[in-house]
Amino acid sequence: QLVRRVRFNSSSSLDATGEKTVQPEQDVPGLTTFLESLKWDKNNLVAVIVQHIDTGEVLMQAFADRAALNETIQTGLATFYSRSRGGRWCKGETSGHFIKVQKIFTDCDRDSIIYLSDPIGPACHTGARTCWFKEVQIVVDGTEGKMDTFAVIHEGAHTHGDHVPRTTLQALEQTIAQRRREALQRPSDGSKPSWTVRLLGNPELLCKKIREEAGELCQTLEANEGRERAASEMADLLYHSMVLLNLQGVEMEEVLRVLRNRFTQSGIEEKASRPPKPQ
Amino acid sequence: QLVRRVRFNSSSSLDATGEKTVQPEQDVPGLTTFLESLKWDKNNLVAVIVQHIDTGEVLMQAFADRAALNETIQTGLATFYSRSRGGRWCKGETSGHFIKVQKIFTDCDRDSIIYLSDPIGPACHTGARTCWFKEVQIVVDGTEGKMDTFAVIHEGAHTHGDHVPRTTLQALEQTIAQRRREALQRPSDGSKPSWTVRLLGNPELLCKKIREEAGELCQTLEANEGRERAASEMADLLYHSMVLLNLQGVEMEEVLRVLRNRFTQSGIEEKASRPPKPQ
Numbered sequence: 001q002l003v004r005r006v007r008f009n010s011s012s013s014l015d016a017t018g019e020k021t022v023q024p025e026q027d028v029p030g031l032t033t034f035l036e037s038l039k040w041d042k043n044n045l046v047a048v049i050v051q052h053i054d055t056g057e058v059l060m061q062a063f064a065d066r067a068a069l070n071e072t073i074q075t076g077l078a079t080f081y082s083r084s085r086g087g088r089w090c091k092g093e094t095s096g097h098f099i100k101v102q103k104i105f106t107d108c109d110r111d112s113i114i115y116l117s118d119p120i121g122p123a124c125h126t127g128a129r130t131c132w133f134k135e136v137q138i139v140v141d142g143t144e145g146k147m148d149t150f151a152v153i154h155e156g157a158h159t160h161g162d163h164v165p166r167t168t169l170q171a172l173e174q175t176i177a178q179r180r181r182e183a184l185q186r187p188s189d190g191s192k193p194s195w196t197v198r199l200l201g202n203p204e205l206l207c208k209k210i211r212e213e214a215g216e217l218c219q220t221l222e223a224n225e226g227r228e229r230a231a232s233e234m235a236d237l238l239y240h241s242m243v244l245l246n247l248q249g250v251e252m253e254e255v256l257r258v259l260r261n262r263f264t265q266s267g268i269e270e271k272a273s274r275p276p277k278p279q
Numbered sequence: 280q281l282v283r284r285v286r287f288n289s290s291s292s293l294d295a296t297g298e299k300t301v302q303p304e305q306d307v308p309g310l311t312t313f314l315e316s317l318k319w320d321k322n323n324l325v326a327v328i329v330q331h332i333d334t335g336e337v338l339m340q341a342f343a344d345r346a347a348l349n350e351t352i353q354t355g356l357a358t359f360y361s362r363s364r365g366g367r368w369c370k371g372e373t374s375g376h377f378i379k380v381q382k383i384f385t386d387c388d389r390d391s392i393i394y395l396s397d398p399i400g401p402a403c404h405t406g407a408r409t410c411w412f413k414e415v416q417i418v419v420d421g422t423e424g425k426m427d428t429f430a431v432i433h434e435g436a437h438t439h440g441d442h443v444p445r446t447t448l449q450a451l452e453q454t455i456a457q458r459r460r461e462a463l464q465r466p467s468d469g470s471k472p473s474w475t476v477r478l479l480g481n482p483e484l485l486c487k488k489i490r491e492e493a494g495e496l497c498q499t500l501e502a503n504e505g506r507e508r509a510a511s512e513m514a515d516l517l518y519h520s521m522v523l524l525n526l527q528g529v530e531m532e533e534v535l536r537v538l539r540n541r542f543t544q545s546g547i548e549e550k551a552s553r554p555p556k557p558q
């Protein structure tokens with residue numbers, strides 16, 4: 001008898017014909033106990049949040065009934081209960097944009113689930129990466145220091161995803177990409193270009209800076225400069241490296257995927273059995 | 280007349296006495312139109328997901344009614360409708376663990392909201408960083424290659440957050456921290472230590488590697504080695520730098536906060552007005 005974790009990301013989830021075998025809940029040892037332990041709402045649903053395993057992006061939010069959770073657990077493909085259609089809904093079944101669920105979590109009071117996932121293609125039916133591409137913009141209409149009037153403007157027409165809820169790393173990546181587009185669109189008008197634009201246009205300077213920042217990060221350890229300096233130098237190194245990634249056409253998402261693949265194949269620890277590269 | 284974005288993170292959200300002024304919805308230009316545009320469920324609620332602006336962690340999930348959204352927008356503090364208590368619930372009002380909302384997003388069909396946030400303290404009432412600290416563990420009980428029996432085991436007793444839904448960067452950080460704890464707990468038994476443990480115990484080797492990896496990343500650009508090499512070298516550099524951060528007691532979260540603060544103060548672009556450091 002062998003007990004091991006299901007590899008949700010294994011290709012076994014979907015065989016060559018795309019067929020999935022889902023057993024009834026009660027035929028799966030432990031499953032009924034687990035499903036009973038959840039706090040179902042009045043409609044016998046729990047909320048489900050789909051989060052990208054590499055980038056942390058929240059991709060979509062929907063609801064699941066017992067059958068949907070049963071199916072997700074057995075197939076490794078994100079499945080929900082559609083409130084509008086009143087029935088089962090396996091994301092990707094019509095679009096091909098399946099969401100491979102890597103890990104499943106329940107929240108503290110057991111009424112909300114996270115599917116930590118590796119999506120195939122865009123998660124939103126509009127073709128956007130995530131369903132949250134509309135930012136609620138809030139402007140203050142008043143004199144400085146006296147914020148007594150608010151206006152909420154919703155940019156409903158924006159479907160191109162420029163307002164996607166970007167966390168810090170994604171926002172930085174986007175800023176760099178934006179500077180590059182701007183620099184390409186309107187070449188220097190004589191005004192001093194931003195530091196990012198200078199780096200983008202001068203690979204030699206960029207590489208010099210990356211080596212320098214790596215040295216400064218090391219120095220925080222070598223010269224015992226303290227944790228604040230370390231955080232600051234790491235930020236420098238990360239920023240400059242990400243400018244290089246932009247020039248190479250690489251997104252942080254790909255870097256994170258490389259790191260994840262090294263993990264799950266115990267790649268990092270595997271290195272232990274190899275000596276470091278000869279110098 | 281001045282129109283500008285509300286700075287949710289400004290201290291003006293909470294004055295010295297902790298008092299917040301919330302105007303009625305109709306006194307805020309544009310707010311009613313925005314609230315009318317949302318797709319409220321049968322209980323007049325929308326789902327709300329609270330996400331950490333720096334790390335991307337999903338911190339909590341709850342629901343909001345019109346009043347809760349009105350209050351959140353005006354105060355910049357995450358406020359909800361509590362289904363169990365049947366009323367208003369401003370997170371942190373009793374615990375002090377307020378959640379400062381930096382940006383608000385609506386999803387494609389306008390029934391789910393993200394509060395992109397900077398939390399003060401733990402988001403979960405249990406004291407955990409996020410509400411999802413319980414992983415649903417799925418084991419396969421069968422002979423290799425024949426996954427015909429599933430068992431779902433929920434580790435209900437685990438409240439210390441060791442199963443928090445970690446995205447790749449957090450998982451890597453955690454693996455490094457784990458290696459460090461293991462190395463401290465049981466000193467070398469003569470078996471070959473993992474590469475991470477070797478780096479942790481040899482700052483000289485670590486710094487040598489970081490400088491090396493920075494060089495290798497630069498070389499992908501200098502020698503035009505292509506995007507795959509660039510992603511791989513960036514992964515190397517990130518991993519080794521994060522081992523250094525662990526030795527310095529710095530978490531990636533802090534590095535990301537540094538980057539965000541530089542942004543919002545236009546720090547990166549501000550550098551444009553400064554010449555690069557003299558060599």
Ligand SMILES: [Zn+2]
Nearest residue numbers: 107109111112
């Ligand atoms: Zn809950």
Ligand SMILES: [Zn+2]
Nearest residue numbers: 124125131387
């Ligand atoms: Zn969508």
Ligand SMILES: [Zn+2]
Nearest residue numbers: 155158162163
């Ligand atoms: Zn836009």
Ligand SMILES: [Zn+2]
Nearest residue numbers: 213216233236
């Ligand atoms: Zn520096």
Ligand SMILES: [Zn+2]
Nearest residue numbers: 386388390391
């Ligand atoms: Zn929705």
Ligand SMILES: [Zn+2]
Nearest residue numbers: 108403404410
């Ligand atoms: Zn909680």
Ligand SMILES: [Zn+2]
Nearest residue numbers: 434437441442
């Ligand atoms: Zn455990």
Ligand SMILES: [Zn+2]
Nearest residue numbers: 437439441442
């Ligand atoms: Zn544990």
Ligand SMILES: [Zn+2]
Nearest residue numbers: 492495512515
């Ligand atoms: Zn390398």
